[in-house]
Amino acid sequence: MPSGSNEEFGVYLAHLRRRAGKSQRRLAEILCDLSGCPTVTRHEISRYERGRRMPRYWLPYLAEALEVSLDELERRTSAESFVHGISEDVVPGPPFGVSTGRRIGADMVTDLLTRIHRLRLADDVLAGGDLAGPALRELDAAVALHRTGDFSEQVGRALLAAISELAQVVGWIASDAGLDQRAEEIYRLGVSAAREAGDRTSAANLVGSLAYHRTNVGALETGLELAVAAIEEGGRRAPPRAEALFWDRVAWAYAKTEQASAAIQALGRASEALSRHGGEEDPAYLYWVDEGELQIMEARVHVELRRPLRAVPLLTEVLGRYDSTHTRELALYLSWLSVALADANEPEEAAHTARRVLELSADMPSGRTARRSQVVLARLRPFHDVPEVRDVIDGYGCRVREPVHDAQGWER
Template sequence: MSSGIGANIRRERRRLGWSQARLAREVCRAAGVVGEPVGRQEVSRWETGKRTPREWLPFLAAVLVVPVEVLTTPQTAAEPPLPTLTNFLPAEDPLEQLSVRTGGRIGMGQVADMQQRVHGLRLADDVLAGGDLMRPALRELRKAVHIFREHSYSDLTGCRLLVQLAELAQIAGWVASDAGQHAEAERIYRLGLSAATQAEDRTLAGNLAGSLAYQLSNTGRELEGLELSRVALDGAGPDAPAKARALYLDRVAWAHTKAGGTENAQHAMRALGEASEALAEDSEGTEEPAYLYWVDAGELQVMESRVCTELRRPLRAVPLLREVLGKYDATHTRELALYLSWLAVAYADANEPEEAAATAERVLSLSADVASERTAQRVRVVLERLAEYADVPEVRSVLEST
């Protein structure tokens, strides 16, 4: 019976668009209790059937605005429900606060300090690779989780702390993924998704889910990546900031591209167009989250060129990539090597092996001292593609130098 109740609670909560944390607060408020004897983890236990609400049922029904019978009567769904972001939260709550917190009380000053360190990591990632940033990023993340679990703070400070923890998890997950630590990156992304969901920040949750979807699409889990990229876009909602919607649509386009097939190719190109339309809606004075500072028309061009390269459309990919690379910041070595790798492949697809070889030489030179598994993987792709032209002297010279 408990699993039936759990499914009903979950269904009605999602109908209202509430997080588990929001439902827990509303139940406590309706019951008129002091403190929070019901928390997000308890709601999770109800929904998974690990516990039965029992005395909390009348209050659950009241805040969900349904009769108690709706919660206690098993419902048979006509078809499996569409996944939502909550389906991708960790099985256990990694952010459960300790019952006795001995770390003292913190305020908004400490949260502001954390915000500065998080943004500093983002800026460092622009010029350094994952292998260089892995240790400091994980150190900051462990410290943030420790602060959240073992210190006390006001509700407002706690919410802001969750937001910063989620932002930190996004950049730490990205760093870990770039370093080739994909299992660790997935764990970190899901931790951040839990924090963003508890903070009820749908845009941030979408960014974390989209980041994980991008990794899944690039590591042989294309169908999972496609599903999660769509969930990230849907979860963020139509009112998400313009840059956020553009970024999430870009990730949908990439996921469709990696999934393969004619229909997915069509969906990919459509998503690219929608991303450009979304970004065009951005206007001066519109407040955007700080973590979207890098999303602009140039980045959308980069994704379009990559999609066109993957889809073997070099006539479109080559001019796009040349335009992007012509104005790209040379200090961003990793990105420069990555984008050049797609240009090398596009030249090969255009039956221009000499140009492909010259571009590949630049890729090899730039990536030699970059501690990035993504870059190393792209080098392997370029060399494999060039092998088809091994009889061309310029290509043979590149292949023999590796």
């Protein structure tokens, strides 16, 4: 068995646990108490001990729980193990092969990174249906460049890291375009590229993106498992803004599975992580993670948990300063405000806000806004006798397509 493998560490962890006289369930409870967030279960401990997953994020808590030094636990894990992160059965990805061809230099990778960031900025103001074609072609070209190019080891790793960043953007765009299966394939490809490049933060971001995608298409349990896995993939050395983003996705997954206490605790972990950001330079894909975005997620979580009195003030404050050129996000955030107002028994205001959502979304080729428009209309229907609500439902109800999902949670 190779030194530092997941399997070897699992055997060692089981030995420590038994020596400490703790069951798997008891160890899971202790880790939850020490970390302040109930994301570890007995089944997770079993996965660690069978070598199915490496508990990197939890190493300091394991050291304390099992009365062993953190240095010793980290020594038992190799650099190779850290690259792979969560097991391939959770997020498998295609291997990257290289054949001799066009000579690729660092300048071409720099050019690709520039195009990737331009694509991110375009996504701020355009919907997925507008960008999917160019974005998919960009990804195909980048993957072909890696598979057929000739380059040094250093350039190859940089190219893989760039492909992983591109996959995150293109996966997001594909998801917004309603290409659910294609989005998942792209996210998995990105995870594979990031792991080969040794970029743990990018790999975790992609696992978290896949988690968010799966949660939003209705695969709630898988989404939650992946969101927690992203925390482990990123490890304790992830940049603060990345860690904040990962915990936000965990909070969302818990909210969608109606686990209120765990969702609120995860929001707290996100806020605490962001507070440690001291202005240091982060990966470019974290440019949008700030206090405002965490506030929006907090509000959305409260909406999902049917706590409108907390959600409405937060959303009203954020929307008061939101950039109106980001039309899709504006429509999405207004949709949560409309639902919260309906939950607060304010149907007239809910209808007024819903009208804005539906007008903004009317000609937008976005699967996300289409789903949210349907949610808004469904939430308004119990108030159909209210004239303002009836006008909105009668005027827009026939224009909004209701998503249909198969048994696996994919939209058809």
